[in-house]
Amino acid sequence: MASIGPQDDGFLTYVRPTSGFLIYIEAKPGISGLPVGTVTFDFDQTDPNVLPDLQVLVSRAIGDGSTAVCDDGPLPLPLGGVPATVPVTFGGSLAAAGAINDFACRFDARGSSAQACTRDSFGVDSFTNTQSRVQFCSSPGIGTELAFPVGDTIVSARVRDIAGQPGLSRSIAIRVRP
8 A cells, every 4th residue: 555745855755565566657748739659668779869758767776777678578588677867867878768668668558548557436447637648557567576675766757749759757756664
């Protein structure tokens, strides 16, 4: 069960166990009015400017912090974690592009509230914000391979539209207590 704490250092803080929870990101069209992009993996190991539409970074490594990109494939592939990006910058280096792709590839894009990974108070699949048009759901959730370390980890995300224009980034703190 999550508890939501006061804003610490400007971040809404969620107190969580190390694993066994869901992260979801909702998006709506931005200033351009164009639809939200739904690509969760677009990586070129030679070009740091190739990025997916969903861009997610963490301030501290989760799981084993592996720098292997998108190491979440079918077994027996060993499942790896996601490296930290400090400072949190969306692109500009191959390391940041790899980290963005590594976390984003673990999300599924849901284009209708009937397919949402969240439910309303009646138990019906539903986006949490009625203006949202896409919901990205950590799939199948945050398992032990992506366990968060004890303490605060900032999760920052932004989403691009179909023309590649990024929206504003938003951040939350995931707090794991010892």
